[in-house]
Amino acid sequence: MANEKIRNFCIIAHIDHGKSTLADRILEKTETVAIRDMEEQLLDNMDIERERGITIKARAVRLKYKAQDGEDYIFNLIDTPGHVDFNYEVSRSLAACEGAILVVDASQGIEAQTLANTYLAIEHDLEVVPVVNKIDLPSADPERVCSEVENVIGIPAMDAPRISAKMGTNIEEVLEKIVTDIPAPKGDTEKPLKALIFDSYYDSYKGVIIYVRIKEGRVKVGDNIRLMATGAVFNVVEAGFMDASNLVNKGSLEAGEVGYISASIKSIGDTRVGDTVTNNDNPCDEALDGYRKVNPMVFSGIYPSDGAKYGDLREALEKLQLNDASLSFEPETSVALGFGFRCGFLGLLHMEIIQERLEREYNLDLITTAPSVIYKVTLTSGEVQYIDNPTNYPDPALIQTAEEPMVKADILTPSEFVGNIMELCQDRRGIFKDMQYLDDTRVNLHYELPLNEIVYDFFDVLKSRTRGYASFDYEMLGYVPSKLVKLDILLNGDIVDALSFIIHTDKAYGRARKIAEKLKENIPRQLFEVPIQAAIGGKVIARETVKAMRKDVLAKCYGGDITRKKKLLEKQKEGKKRMRQLGTVEVPQEAFMSVLKLDS
Amino acid sequence: MDTLGIYIHVPFCVKKCSYCDFYSVSYEKDVSEKYVDAVIRNLRYYSDKKRITDTVYFGGGTPSLLSARQIKLILDEINNSFNLSADTEITLETNPNTVDFEKLCELRKTGINRLSVGVQSMIDSELAFLGRIQTAERAEKTVYEAYKAGFENISCDVMIALPEQSAESLQYTLDRVTDMPIKHVSAYILKTEQGTPFDCDEIKNSLPDDDTVAEIYLEMVRILESKGFEQYEVSNFAEKGFESRHNCRYWKCYDYIGIGPSAHSCNNGKRFAVGRNLHGFIDSDIQKIEITDENPCGFEEYAMLRLRLKEGLDLESVPEQRDMIIKKIPALIKSGYINYDGKYISLTPKGFLMSNAVIEYLIF
Numbered sequence: 001m002a003n004e005k006i007r008n009f010c011i012i013a014h015i016d017h018g019k020s021t022l023a024d025r026i027l028e029k030t031e032t033v034a035i036r037d038m039e040e041q042l043l044d045n046m047d048i049e050r051e052r053g054i055t056i057k058a059r060a061v062r063l064k065y066k067a068q069d070g071e072d073y074i075f076n077l078i079d080t081p082g083h084v085d086f087n088y089e090v091s092r093s094l095a096a097c098e099g100a101i102l103v104v105d106a107s108q109g110i111e112a113q114t115l116a117n118t119y120l121a122i123e124h125d126l127e128v129v130p131v132v133n134k135i136d137l138p139s140a141d142p143e144r145v146c147s148e149v150e151n152v153i154g155i156p157a158m159d160a161p162r163i164s165a166k167m168g169t170n171i172e173e174v175l176e177k178i179v180t181d182i183p184a185p186k187g188d189t190e191k192p193l194k195a196l197i198f199d200s201y202y203d204s205y206k207g208v209i210i211y212v213r214i215k216e217g218r219v220k221v222g223d224n225i226r227l228m229a230t231g232a233v234f235n236v237v238e239a240g241f242m243d244a245s246n247l248v249n250k251g252s253l254e255a256g257e258v259g260y261i262s263a264s265i266k267s268i269g270d271t272r273v274g275d276t277v278t279n280n281d282n283p284c285d286e287a288l289d290g291y292r293k294v295n296p297m298v299f300s301g302i303y304p305s306d307g308a309k310y311g312d313l314r315e316a317l318e319k320l321q322l323n324d325a326s327l328s329f330e331p332e333t334s335v336a337l338g339f340g341f342r343c344g345f346l347g348l349l350h351m352e353i354i355q356e357r358l359e360r361e362y363n364l365d366l367i368t369t370a371p372s373v374i375y376k377v378t379l380t381s382g383e384v385q386y387i388d389n390p391t392n393y394p395d396p397a398l399i400q401t402a403e404e405p406m407v408k409a410d411i412l413t414p415s416e417f418v419g420n421i422m423e424l425c426q427d428r429r430g431i432f433k434d435m436q437y438l439d440d441t442r443v444n445l446h447y448e449l450p451l452n453e454i455v456y457d458f459f460d461v462l463k464s465r466t467r468g469y470a471s472f473d474y475e476m477l478g479y480v481p482s483k484l485v486k487l488d489i490l491l492n493g494d495i496v497d498a499l500s501f502i503i504h505t506d507k508a509y510g511r512a513r514k515i516a517e518k519l520k521e522n523i524p525r526q527l528f529e530v531p532i533q534a535a536i537g538g539k540v541i542a543r544e545t546v547k548a549m550r551k552d553v554l555a556k557c558y559g560g561d562i563t564r565k566k567k568l569l570e571k572q573k574e575g576k577k578r579m580r581q582l583g584t585v586e587v588p589q590e591a592f593m594s595v596l597k598l599d600s
Numbered sequence: 601m602d603t604l605g606i607y608i609h610v611p612f613c614v615k616k617c618s619y620c621d622f623y624s625v626s627y628e629k630d631v632s633e634k635y636v637d638a639v640i641r642n643l644r645y646y647s648d649k650k651r652i653t654d655t656v657y658f659g660g661g662t663p664s665l666l667s668a669r670q671i672k673l674i675l676d677e678i679n680n681s682f683n684l685s686a687d688t689e690i691t692l693e694t695n696p697n698t699v700d701f702e703k704l705c706e707l708r709k710t711g712i713n714r715l716s717v718g719v720q721s722m723i724d725s726e727l728a729f730l731g732r733i734q735t736a737e738r739a740e741k742t743v744y745e746a747y748k749a750g751f752e753n754i755s756c757d758v759m760i761a762l763p764e765q766s767a768e769s770l771q772y773t774l775d776r777v778t779d780m781p782i783k784h785v786s787a788y789i790l791k792t793e794q795g796t797p798f799d800c801d802e803i804k805n806s807l808p809d810d811d812t813v814a815e816i817y818l819e820m821v822r823i824l825e826s827k828g829f830e831q832y833e834v835s836n837f838a839e840k841g842f843e844s845r846h847n848c849r850y851w852k853c854y855d856y857i858g859i860g861p862s863a864h865s866c867n868n869g870k871r872f873a874v875g876r877n878l879h880g881f882i883d884s885d886i887q888k889i890e891i892t893d894e895n896p897c898g899f900e901e902y903a904m905l906r907l908r909l910k911e912g913l914d915l916e917s918v919p920e921q922r923d924m925i926i927k928k929i930p931a932l933i934k935s936g937y938i939n940y941d942g943k944y945i946s947l948t949p950k951g952f953l954m955s956n957a958v959i960e961y962l963i964f
Contacts, residue, residue, distance in 0.1 A: 527935070527937070527954060527958065549810070550810055550811050550813075550953060551789075551811075551817070552954050553791075553956060554791070554953075554955065559607060559609065559858070559862075559864060560849070560863075560865070561862075561873070562850065562871075562901070563864070563871075563873070563892055565904065569900065569959070573960070576964065
């Protein structure tokens with residue numbers, strides 16, 4: 001099929017603005033899926049994605065559409081992750097497209113993530129096609145939203161299709177826009193192969209499946225391909241596309257097309273998103289621009305509640321990593337928590353998703369430590385260290401300078417919440433940059449914030465202080481010098497390594513007090529009194545005491561019936577397993593978890 | 601040589617007390633006759649003349665609802681089927697409202713030589729709260745009459761940590777109880793048992809909190825000891841030589857045979873129990889038992905039971921665990937939970953209050 005009949009596009013939308021529903025309608029209208037076969041919201045295929053209403057991994061689907069001009073078109077719909085943690089993946093998905101449908105909720109208008117991704121699309125020279133969704137809602141105000149799109153993004157929007165993806169209203173208009181507004185792909189099929197990897201996943205039968213956009217040349221079954229960043233060479237077993245439910249091996253792909261390649265690739269680590277695929281026997285001169293290795297930004301210790309499940313946890317992490325090259329982990333031990341793993345994540349959401357999948361899909365009970373960012377420490381010796389685990393933070397006497405990562409944050413909010421947000425950002429050591437009115441009622445606030453101030457609970461607090469209306473996005477800025485200290489928590493005089501963390505001096509006292517209070521609430525009174533202390537170096541800056549319990553259940557042994565007493569003893573033995581024994585102190589798992597969310 | 605104890609569960613009550621979850625049903629004369637027959641059948645079945653039997657205990661329920669004649673029938677059968685020692689301790693739990701002087705004299709003649717009287721409190725409003733059928737005056741009268749009838753070994757049950765119990769009301773009850781001619785006091789902390797009328801939020805919320813209960817308990821121990829009743833177990837106090845020999849069997853892992861619905865036994869290397877069903881008991885030739893422990897009196901159980909006694913645990917009796925236990929002693933001594941004389945570990949009153957945690961800490 002000629003390139004001019006191909007349209008490669010993605011959908012940009014804020015969570016809940018209807019991306020997946022629109023995708024379903026498009027699939028339905030193009031008769032890619034028989035309606036009765038449709039599962040609600042096809043593209044999101046992980047439980048967690050559906051429950052959270054977000055898309056985690058990108059996927060691509062090929063559709064056939066007979067346009068009003070009487071011609072048959074091929075649509076490649078490339079799904080993109082909507083969340084900041086996956087920004088890089090988004091950018092690679094965009095690089096595979098010529099156009100993007102921008103879905104905006106007719107009552108809520110543009111949100112921070114939409115804006116960020118739209119700018120990203122414009123940066124990639126994509127044709128942006130605005131669509132106003134949810135016009136069936138009573139609060140819908142399409143005119144206002146269209147003018148907001150024009151004012152804020154600077155693209156014409158007054159003739160944007162007004163649709164209701166839910167009701168199936170005006171979907172054809174969107175399909176026609178795709179045909180008329182989005183350019184056909186370019187690319188010379190005679191040049192050496194040059195293809196962009198924008199996604200990959202592990203299939204237990206076929207090995208790694210890579211999703212590619214062919215930029216130049218062609219690839220067919222039997223070719224030797226080379227992945228340029230890693231240098232790995234493979235022999236192509238299948239080349240084709242995905243329809244609504246299956247991989248269709250058509251034997252070859254050529255410039256302009258989007259599809260998949262399988263080549264008996266065993267490790268997803270070989271197939272990095274953003275890498276260029278070329279022909280090993282007839283390689284292109286240089287790789288595509290924009291590749292970079294994704295580095296984890298947030299780290300956390302993950303431990304099995306039951307030490308015996310360490311092996312299970314390792315296995316589960318290995319399996320998750322098959323499909324998620326951005327997840328990193330290495331063994332770590334903690335005096336308090338035993339054997340576990342230090343895991344690296346792209347961001348907070350990524351971390352939550354991994355934890356949740358470990359618990360849900362692998363049935364593991366976990367204890368996680370407070371998330372940490374990577375600090376850059378220059379020692380007096382001149383040596384530079386990157387610290388992702390507070391336990392490894394050097395002795396302050398040896399530190400010349402300490403630096404922490406900063407982010408540039410966009411917060412979109414109704415103007416009534418500006419005060420609340422400024423207060424929050426101030427409290428999180430934010431530096432106000434500027435503020436821009438999107439229209440009469442909505443504001444875009446620009447802040448620079450230390451990453452370590454947003455990894456705990458920033459998003460939750462932001463949502464609660466704006467009744468859920470504010471949206472938030474960030475990108476990395478780099479390192480700045482900072483007055484950092486390591487705060488230790490001591491129980492009964494012993495440091496609990498799993499509770500140590502690095503914090504700005506100005507905030508140490510307040511957080512120390514809160515943590516001590518939380519621990520007091522969550523450590524039950526027990527046989528011995530438990531002194532709780534928070535200390536910097538040797539200096540105690542906060543303390544609480546869990547008083548010794550005075551009386552426990554006195555089971556009768558009357559009439560010689562000791563069964564209840566024995567049961568009680570057994571129960572205590574069981575209960576002990578749920579506790580971490582630190583010296584003479586028993587610490588329930590909840591206590592470790594409670595210090596993770598101090599403001600809620 | 602090993603000795604044996606016999607427990608007879610008498611599952612009849614005039615009225616169920618609100619806090620009680622022991623097995624009992626309403627008293628009916630003809631049912632009680634059938635019950636006595638069944639007890640006698642079982643005594644014959646369990647007959648053991650090789651070992652000396654030196655304790656017999658009628659518990660309930662309200663054993664004093666049985667007539668002196670019925671008690672005598674049972675004791676005669678025990679005499680036939682078991683090798684009773686001359687100084688066998690024979691206890692009858694007694695509700696003050698079920699006996700008068702005449703009956704007490706008859707009971708004394710049957711061979712009963714120890715009465716455990718359910719006094720619970722000497723304050724009528726507290727008795728009413730507990731759902732007891734007697735008044736303080738009636739309880740006092742019963743004890744004095746029993747003494748007059750020839751009972752020299754009388755015990756009183758007392759309930760502490762009642763709603764709104766004050767230092768004064770506790771002192772008052774203990775003063776009046778110990779002024780009577782008794783040798784032994786059992787003092788239990790009121791606990792709301794599942795399935796009893798007290799198992800509801802209204803009652804639970806009215807009970808003193810654990811810290812207050814601890815204060816009350818320690819005060820109770822102090823008062824009783826000051827009056828010559830030495831604590832020898834978590835809830836038991838006696839003048840020297842009047843400790844309940846039968847109850848000590850439980851805590852020393854000695855054998856006892858329990859007869860009657862809901863009765864428990866530890867005999868010949870097994871623990872077993874009878875179902876909570878009077879008619880099942882009456883209708884069976886021999887009571888149906890369920891083995892609850894095939895291998896009782898292992899270390900954990902032994903240590904747990906021994907540590908309920910003031911005498912405590914002889915570390916030489918647990919050579920395998922001795923070193924493990926010794927390491928844990930200093931922290932417990934420092935907190936005032938235990939005493940250790942180089943041989944015995946014993947709990948202090950403060951330790952008894954925390955006995956679950958202390959024992960768990962010591963043995964796991």
